[in-house]
Structure formats: structure tokens, C-alpha cells
Amino acid sequence: AQRVTQPEKLLSVFKGAPVELKCNYSYSGSPELFWYVQYSRQRLQLLLRHISRESIKGFTADLNKGETSFHLKKPFAQEEDSAMYYCALSYNQGGKLIFGQGTELSVKP
Amino acid sequence: DAGVIQSPRHEVTEMGQEVTLRCKPISGHNSLFWYRQTMMRGLELLIYFNNNVPIDDSGMPEDRFSAKMPNASFSTLKIQPSEPRDSAVYFCASTTWTEAFFGQGTRLTVV
Numbered sequence: 001a002q003r004v005t006q007p008e009k010l011l012s013v014f015k016g017a018p019v020e021l022k023c024n025y026s027y028s029g030s031p032e033l034f035w036y037v038q039y040s041r042q043r044l045q046l047l048l049r050h051i052s053r054e055s056i057k058g059f060t061a062d063l064n065k066g067e068t069s070f071h072l073k074k075p076f077a078q079e080e081d082s083a084m085y086y087c088a089l090s091y092n093q094g095g096k097l098i099f100g101q102g103t104e105l106s107v108k109p
Numbered sequence: 110d111a112g113v114i115q116s117p118r119h120e121v122t123e124m125g126q127e128v129t130l131r132c133k134p135i136s137g138h139n140s141l142f143w144y145r146q147t148m149m150r151g152l153e154l155l156i157y158f159n160n161n162v163p164i165d166d167s168g169m170p171e172d173r174f175s176a177k178m179p180n181a182s183f184s185t186l187k188i189q190p191s192e193p194r195d196s197a198v199y200f201c202a203s204t205t206w207t208e209a210f211f212g213q214g215t216r217l218t219v220v
Contacts, residue, residue, distance in 0.1 A: 036209075043213055044202075044211040045211070049208075067166070086152060095157075095159070096154070099152035099154070
């Protein structure tokens with residue numbers, strides 16, 4: 001079955017430190033992977049998608065099919081990055097979209 | 110466009126009562142999803158529709174849960190009868206082919 005796993009419920013780092021939020025998935029085909037973010041009192045919103053190969057707010061994520069991972073990275077964390085981050089997988093364009101359990105990132109001053 | 114609109118924002122009800130959550134998707138989006146968010150399980154997909162047709166309801170926890178999408182601009186998620194373990198935040202999302210847009214969610218508390 002398709003599954004997304006985020007092993008860390010909470011990740012706490014100091015401002016300026018590198019951050020990596022882990023995401024592993026199980027799917028035998030060619031998935032589309034996404035990261036969504038939920039800032040305090042705001043809606044979930046798309047942060048980035050793997051097919052775009054983009055960097056948003058300094059975050060990047062590389063799809064590693066061999067390790068079935070899509071970890072989210074940022075070299076220097078900022079306090080405004082504190083939020084809930086969800087990794088998501090879709091395997092039909094516009095079709096079923098499933099999420100991991102989420103990781104709360106706390107960036108301390 | 111005001112985005113995906115959910116109502117009510119908060120609902121407190123007694124165990125055994127019927128609860129109806131509502132969602133208005135973004136116009137032109139062809140898929141609609143209902144999710145339940147809890148601390149323990151994160152975001153669980155309950156059901157999704159494509160062009161108003163239910164495609165996958167395997168995430169619906171029990172027969173007490175039902176969802177409808179009578180037209181492209183409205184969907185409901187109903188719980189009857191409600192139980193305390195149904196307490197959670199319920200999100201609706203509508204999608205283009207490449208991105209899901211979420212509503213603000215309905216925080217349901219069953220006492």
C-alpha cells in the first residue's frame with residue numbers, strides 16, 4: 001500500500017542551524033512528491049513539489065528513488081520557518097493525495 | 110476567489126448527535142478531498158471525489174461516516190451518530206492537477 005512516513009514528530013533547532021525534515025515513501029511506481037506547510041493559524045499550503053526542482057524560502061528537496069526518500073532541507077533555519085510540515089504523495093495526476101504524519105519544526109532564537 | 114470555504118469553523122456536539130460539515134471548493138477544480146487531522150495520526154485521507162464522483166472512500170473509518178458531492182460547488186461530510194473519538198480537525202481540499210488548496214478546517218469536539 002502507498003504510505004508516507006515522517007519519523008520525527010518534533011524537530012527543534014537554533015536559528016542559523018541547518019535543518020533536514022525526513023520523509024520516506026512506499027510506492028512501486030512513479031510518484032509525485034510534495035511538501036506542504038502549515039504556519040500557526042493558517043491553512044496548509046504547498047511549499048514545493050519535486051517535479052519543479054525549485055527552491056522556496058530557501059528550502060529544497062530531492063527525490064531519491066533508490067532510498068524512496070524526499071527529505072526537506074534548508075542550510076540556515078530562520079525563526080519564521082517554525083511551522084508544521086507535511087510530506088505528501090500523489091500517484092495519479094490530480095488523483096489520490098496522501099500525507100505523512102507531519103513534523104513540527106521549532107526554530108529557536 | 111476566497112479559496113476553499115468550510116463551515117462551521119468550530120462545532121461542539123454531544124455524543125450520539127448528527128454532525129454535518131460543509132465545503133465549498135474553488136471553482137474549476139475537479140477533485141475534492143476530505144481529511145481528518147489528529148495529533149496521533151496526522152492527516153488521514155477519508156474520501157476523495159473527482160468530477161463529483163466518489164473515487165476512493167477506503168479511508169472512511171466506519172459506516173457512521175458518509176460524504177456527498179451533489180454538484181461541483183458543494184460537498185458534505187456527515188457523522189451519524191457522533192462519538193468522542195471523532196473529535197479532530199476536518200479539512201477539505203480542492204485541487205488542480207498539480208496543487209491542493211485547503212480550507213481553514215472545522216474543529217469538531219464531541220462530548
